[in-house]
Amino acid sequence: MESPRDRRSRRARPxxxxxxxxxxxxxxxxxxxxxxxTVYVKARAHSGASPxxxxxxxxxxxSATADGEDxxxxxxxxxxxxxxxxxxxxxxxxxxxxxxxxxxxxDLDSGESASYGDGAFDxxxxxxxxxxxxxxxxxxxxxxxxxxxxxxxxxxxxxxxxNTAASALWQTIGKAEGLDAANERLGLTATAGGEGMLWGLTxxxxxxxxxxxQQVFGDDSRLSEVSRTYLQGLMGHIEADQHWGVSAAADGSxxxxxxxxxxxxxxxxxxxxxxxxxxxxxxxHLVAVLSKGNSTQxxxxxxxxxxxxxxxxxxxxxxxxxxxxxxPSASVPE
Numbered sequence: 103m104e105s106p107r108d109r110r111s112r113r114a115r116p117x118x119x120x121x122x123x124x125x126x127x128x129x130x131x132x133x134x135x136x137x138x139x140t141v142y143v144k145a146r147a148h149s150g151a152s153p154x155x156x157x158x159x160x161x162x163x164x165s166a167t168a169d170g171e172d173x174x175x176x177x178x179x180x181x182x183x184x185x186x187x188x189x190x191x192x193x194x195x196x197x198x199x200x201x202x203x204x205x206x207x208x209d210l211d212s213g214e215s216a217s218y219g220d221g222a223f224d225x226x227x228x229x230x231x232x233x234x235x236x237x238x239x240x241x242x243x244x245x246x247x248x249x250x251x252x253x254x255x256x257x258x259x260x261x262x263x264x265n266t267a268a269s270a271l272w273q274t275i276g277k278a279e280g281l282d283a284a285n286e287r288l289g290l291t292a293t294a295g296g297e298g299m300l301w302g303l304t305x306x307x308x309x310x311x312x313x314x315x316q317q318v319f320g321d322d323s324r325l326s327e328v329s330r331t332y333l334q335g336l337m338g339h340i341e342a343d344q345h346w347g348v349s350a351a352a353d354g355s356x357x358x359x360x361x362x363x364x365x366x367x368x369x370x371x372x373x374x375x376x377x378x379x380x381x382x383x384x385x386x387h388l389v390a391v392l393s394k395g396n397s398t399q400x401x402x403x404x405x406x407x408x409x410x411x412x413x414x415x416x417x418x419x420x421x422x423x424x425x426x427x428x429x430p431s432a433s434v435p436e
Contacts, residue, residue, distance in 0.1 A: 182214075182419060184214055184215065184216035184416065184417060185216045185217065185218070187216065187416040187417070187419065188205070188207070188216040188217070188218045188412075188413055188416040188417070189218050190416070191412035191413065191415060191416040192205065192218050192219075192409060192412060192413075194412065195405065195408045195409055195412055196408075197405060198396070198397060198401060198405075200371070200395045200397075201393060201394070201395040201396050201397075201401075201402075201405065202219070202221065202223075202393065202394055202395050203219065203391065203392070203393040203405060203406075203409055204217075204218060204219025204220065204221060204223065204307065204308040204391070204392045204393075205217065205218050205219065205308050205389070205390065205391045205392070205409050205410070205413045206218075206308040206309045206311065206312035206389075206390045207312070207387060207388065207389050207390075207413040207414060207416075207417050208312055208315075208316065208387065208388045208417075209385060209386075209387055209417050210319065210320070210379075210385075210386040210387065210388060211385045211386060212385075214417055215312070215417075216413070216416065216417060217308060217309050217312070218308075218413075219307075219308060219392075220292075220307055220308075220309065221307070222292070222305045222306065222307060223305070223306060223307070223308075223373065223375065223392040223393070223394055224302065224303050224304070224305065224364060224366075224373045224394065225293075225296075225301075225302065225303075225304040225305070225306050225362055225375065226302050226362030226363055226364035226373045226374075226375055227263050227265075227268070227302065227360065227361065227362035227363065227364070227375075228306075228311065228360050228361065228362035228375045228376070228377050229268075229281075229296075229301055229302065229304045229306075229362070230259050230260055230263065230268050230360060230362075231260070231314065231318065231333070231337070231360045231377065232281060232284075232285065232290075232293070232304070232314055233259070233268060233271050233272055233275060233281065233301065234256050234259065234260060234271065234333055234336075235284065235288065235314065235317060235318065235325060235329075235333065236275045236280055236281050236283075236284035236285070237252065237256070237271055237274060237275050238325055238326075238329040238332070238333065239284050239287065239288070239324060239325060239329075240275060240280070240284070241329075242325070242326055242329060252271065252274065254267075255267040255268075255270050255271050256271065256336065257336060259271060260333075260336035260337060260340075260360060261336055261339050261340055261341055262341050263341075263344060263360075263361070268301060269299060269301070272299065272301045273299075277295065277298070277299070277301075278294070278295025278296060278297065278301075278304070279295070280295075281293075281295040281301075281304070282294065282295050285310075285314075287324050288313070288314065288317045288324055288325075289313045289316075289317070290306075290310040290313050290314060291310065291313075292305075292306065292307045292309070292310045293305065293306040293307070293310045294306075302362075302364055306392070307392070308390045308391065308392050309390075311377050311390035311392070312388055312390045314377070315377055315378070315379065315388040315390060316388065317330075318330055318333050318334060318337075319334060319358075319379050319386075319388060334358055334379075337358035337359055337360055337378060337379075338357070338358040340359060340360070340361075344361055346361065346376070346403050346406075346407065347359055347361045347375075347376025347377075347378070347391070347403070347406055347407065347410065348376045348377065348378045348380055348389040348390075348391060348406070348407075348410040349376075349378065349380060350407035350408075350410055350411055351380045351382065351387070351389060351407075351410040351411045351413070351414045352380035352381055352382060353381065353382050353383060354381065356380070356381035357378060357379060357380045357381065358378050358379050359376060359377065359378025359379075359380075360376075360377055360378060361374075361375065361376045362374070362375040362376070363375075363399055363402070363403075365399070369395075371394065371395050371396060371397060372394075372395075372396040372397070372398065372399050372401075372402045373392075373393070373394045373396075373402075374393050374394075374396055374399065374402025374403055374405065374406050375390075375391065375392045375393065375406070376389075376390075376391050376406050376407075376410065377389070377390040377391075380410075380414065382414050382418075383418075387414050387417065389410050389413055389414065391406045391409050391410050391413070393405050393406055393409075
């Protein structure tokens with residue numbers, strides 16, 4: 103006959119079995135995957151514990167939770183220092199003694215950007231893009247289209263770099279006061295219009311010119327789509343003898359630009375600048391290169407083109423970082 107003790111022991115077995123089963127199930131890892139291919143592992147060490155998740159990456163760190171669990175956390179990949187890559191790239195470009203160069207670049211597809219040098223430079227004829235942007239902004243405010251005369255001036259000013267046309271539109275926008283007012287709305291913070299009719303001596307930085315290019319080629323712009331398309335079209339039809347500058351960084355004919363060149367009467371040295379959009383490996387880049395102190399126009403053009411190529415390569419991560427630190431707008435010994 104079964105004793106009372108045996109009956110109590112038999113009734114207790116299912117309870118212990120359920121407890122062991124519950125514990126075993128609680129220790130089972132639940133593995134799931136995301137659409138991007140990241141695997142997450144969740145586990146409960148005991149009843150009442152919060153889920154612990156970790157990304158199945160090559161490197162991870164372990165930390166303890168408040169209840170004593172080990173939590174495996176993903177370690178973020180180190181951010182790429184594109185400014186350092188760009189500085190290293192510029193350091194590899196020969197620059198003659200006394201010359202200075204600055205550059206800013208943006209990958210429109212990824213949003214990554216970098217800049218080198220923050221000194222002020224004469225715009226020379228690249229200010230013509232800014233003049234037309236100001237005119238288009240003023241026309242938008244007035245709810246009007248450009249007149250036939252304004253369109254004629256705009257075409258020759260951008261495509262042929264005609265100075266007479268630039269002077270006419272400079273007066274139309276209100277000279278430096280009109281340019282500065284437009285630039286405040288366009289986001290340019292370090293550009294100041296030249297005095298009187300000296301629009302070519304407008305002072306700017308590479309970073310500001312990149313901001314201007316974003317207003318012309320980007321979607322988030324004060325300029326309407328019609329205005330942007332119009333300006334882009336003119337910059338894509340520069341006359342043949344001006345097919346130099348940032349276009350050297352393009353891998354084909356897909357580019358739009360405006361160049362500037364100015365021999366300074368006080369020194370005999372050249373300002374050589376180039377701004378625009380280039381397409382490389384199917385990716386669109388905005389590039390602004392400014393230089394001054396070049397002994398000849400040809401040397402200035404060579405410098406600008408070499409820096410434009412280096413800038414695009416650096417943003418792609420193709421250029422090793424130089425061990426030397428780069429100072430803004432600094433000359434690089436040949």
